[in-house]
Every structure is written in structure tokens, then in C-alpha cells.
Amino acid sequence: MNSLGYALLSMLVRKSCTGYELKQLLEVFWNAKHSQIYPLLSKLEEDEFVTYVHVEQTGKPDKKIYSITDKGRSLLQKWISNPPAPPVARDEFLIKAYAISLADVETGISLFQERLALYEEKLAKRKVEIGLMEKEYGEKLEDIKSNVFGRYILFKRKLLQEQEEINWCKWVLSYLEKEVKTNRIMS
């Protein structure tokens, strides 16, 4: 079983879902493609970690609602206490930032301004999401036994990281924009 398999199980603990729904929920972790999710769900079903019911629909395509089994739940539970694999982060932007001395200042500035805009948008959405959670679940969010606690702390983490990315972008931009001003005075 790979990480994605466990990610699917961890979602199904909270509630039964279709593959389509799982794809969207998994976005809190990373952006897995449906072409990876559907075959993996079949494999999970074969190994009896999940089961599904086929639901016929009119107007919409039929769907399969997957649920976690006891076998699946105990697998996930055991896996949690194992030491996690080291995190991997692949970010093309950081390579560009690293090589920024090769670009002219204007390119550098627009690179960072776009990154800043991207994360400001992410942060705004995140705040809305967390706000909705707080309205819907209230004190339940702070209850470590509740099945929304995990989701809540993950969202908070994302918020903090996004905020920090914004701070960093602004810090870098202050250097880049200082340079532009100096050039203007000299010309």
C-alpha cells in the first residue's frame, strides 16, 4: 500500500464517498488525478479494505459509493503509529527564485508578484473555509476525538504556511523594488 491508498482510507473514515468526491477531498493533501484514484479504489476493494454499493442515477452517470471496512480501518490505525516517510516538496518556482540573478529585475519582480497574488488568493479561500468550519462545528473542532479535528488542524497549518509564504514574498520584493528605485535615480 502506498501513501495515496492511506490518504483514501483516511478520507473514508470520516464518511463514505465516491471516487469523484475523494478526488476533491484529497486536494488537502495533494492533487491526485482520477486516473490514479479509480484503479486504486478497485485494488483496495479487492484487498477488502473498502466496499462499495453501486448507485444508479438518472440524468447523471451511475456511481459507486465506497466505505471503509473494519480491515481497512485497522490497517490505517496501525499505519498511523509507524514513523512517517520524509516529506517531499517539488516547487518549480523555487528553482526560478534560486536562479533569479540570471533574470532582469522586472522579470524577478513579476515572478514574485504573481507568487504573492497566488498565495494571497489561497489564504483568502482558506480563511473562508476555516470560517465555515468554525460556524458549522464550533467547539467540536477542538475536541481531539472528533472526526473533524484532523481536518481542522490541517487547514490551520495550511493557513500558517500560506501566510508565511506571503511574508517571504514581500520581504524578497522589498529587495527587488529597492533595486528598481536605485536604477531610476541613476538614469
Add this chain to the structure above:
Amino acid sequence: MNSLGYALLSMLVRKSCTGYELKQLLEVFWNAKHSQIYPLLSKLEEDEFVTYVHVEQTGKPDKKIYSITDKGRSLLQKWISNPPAPPVARDEFLIKAYAISLADVETGISLFQERLALYEEKLAKRKVEIGLMEKEYGEKLEDIKSNVFGRYILFKRKLLQEQEEINWCKWVLSYLEKEVKTNRIMS
């Protein structure tokens, strides 16, 4: 060309390196394996983005010192101004954190304590690294045209993100440890 190829080029802009050195330098981005680096360097050489000189050594294995070509440099330069691909972060720990309600409180606490320890160690090393850079390069670090500026801002970003991960771990631990105390009083 893929991201790893550009990552290699961005390292070679600063200085000529062997594949072995590149593997270590690339760790600022992510942990690429040598089995991916060596064949890619060959391909880069075939396409004339890099060249190498064979250096014979005694006592140590021979090595190839790779340098970027003008063709490679201009490729990298053009690539920088293209919009970067969205970042991907795969982190098993976060799946475990998400499913934490399934584990008992003690498991949750040790999970987060180990994460905290890991990032405190990372942060400590990062501070040393940055300290060394500041000693070695001084004001050059704040010069956006200098070829250490990119490296410096990347390290600073990592520092901020690591610090934030620590804050978050402590915040989550405060909930988990509150629960343990409540249980003790009740028993």
C-alpha cells in the same frame, strides 16, 4: 526538459560541479537520487546544455566536472520568465495528522513530538547554514545581482517555513496534552 533538468542547470550557473556534488546541492529543492541525476546529466550533455571534463584521481574514483554552456544558460533564462508549474507537496505525516482521531492520544502526542523534534533539528541546522553564509558573503547576500542572492532567499524561506511548522506542532500538542491531563484527573 523537466524540472530536475532546470534544477541542475540552476546549480551549474553558480559553479561547475560533479554529479555527486549536484546531488548534495539539489537537496535545497528536493532529494533527487543519483540514479536520476547521472543519466539526466548525460542527456543534458548530449543536447549541449552542459559540457564536462574528465578528471582522473588517485585514491578516489575518477570524476566528471560539468559546466553550463551558453546554450544552457539561455535556456534557463528563458524558462525563468515562464509561469511556474503549481507546487506539489507530498507529506505522509499530514495524512496521519488528518486521521489522528483514530489513534489514541499517546500515539498522537508521540507523532507530533517527533515531528517537532525533526523540525527543531532542521531549524537549528538552517540557522547555522545561514550564519555561515552571512559570515562568508556579508552584504553580497542582499545584492540581487550576486549569484548567492537566490541561495540566500531560499534558505530564509526554509527557515520561516520550519519555524512555522514548529509553532503549529506546539499548538496541536497543547490540545493533545490538555486531553491527557483531563483523563488523569478523571481516573
Add this chain to the structure above:
DNA sequence: TAGGACATGTAAAGTGTTACATGATTAG
């Protein structure tokens, strides 16, 4: 004397992305 640093390579297996394939309903 065991393990790490130095140094480069290939092969196989596993994981992830893009493209192909289908098709009704609803909102703009």
C-alpha cells in the same frame, strides 16, 4: 574493522501525468 565519504553507472519496479473515451444536465 565497520561504516562513511567519494564517485558513477544501469535495470527494474513503482508512482504519477496526460490523453483517450463517453454522455446527460444545468448555468451563464
Add this chain to the structure above:
DNA sequence: CTAATCATGTAACACTTTACATGTCCTA
């Protein structure tokens, strides 16, 4: 009338990891 949402699946290709392969010097 065009794009998005719902919904699932396969095939080909690209990328990454693990394992196999070799060999000396130096440090604990």
C-alpha cells in the same frame, strides 16, 4: 451555444525510487 459538473474507466508515457554493481581511502 459553451463550459462546467457529475461520474468512471483505460492506455501510454514520464518521472521517481529501489536495487544491483564496483572500489579505495579515512576515521572512529
